[in-house]
Amino acid sequence: EAGVAQSPRYKIIEKRQSVAFWCNPISGHATLYWYQQILGQGPKLLIQFQNNGVVDDSQLPKDRFSAERLKGVDSTLKIQPAKLEDSAVYLCASSLDGAGQETQYFGPGTRLLVL
């Protein structure tokens, strides 16, 4: 089966610009996650969707970050305006239904550099 797809793979922007990332989860997976991974650290959960509803966005900096999953399938994560400290890899993951012992499957990530 196809894995989690993400695009673009790399993005370079200047601070105060906006940027958007796209994720298409594994077919049939109801739960979708966005993580931020800063260099040298483990991934940190930003937001979790169950179908098209938000389950947890407690770690999402809502003054500049937004995410949506309108039809319960693919998702976009946006940063506006970007700051230097947003330079990181943004990982998307999906799991079957987010309940019980659910294995999460990760995409390759989008590497963002803010100058």
Add this chain to the structure above:
Amino acid sequence: DAKTTQPTSMDCAEGRAANLPCNHSTISGNEYVYWYRQIHSQGPQYIIHGLKNNETNEMASLIITEDRKSSTLILPHATLRDTAVYYCIAEEAGTYKYIFGTGTRLKVLA
């Protein structure tokens, strides 16, 4: 939240078993332990998970102590392709969310 502690780095000779320890002394009874690895420039890859019993699959074995305060991931015959950062993850109780630490950087030496 259950937190995990892992050594920062380890080396292993190619062909030998790699034993990666993880301490999760505050884990609660219903929290699973997951292991992932991340090869440079890729997303984390699932390896194995367990609750109480030891587990084995085609990639690795997971040994969990009886008190569940620690576990060991065993790669039975390490290859150069196993060089990666290995994350031991405990779910956040009741939420099924992953909390990643900084992981162990395993280097397999030829």
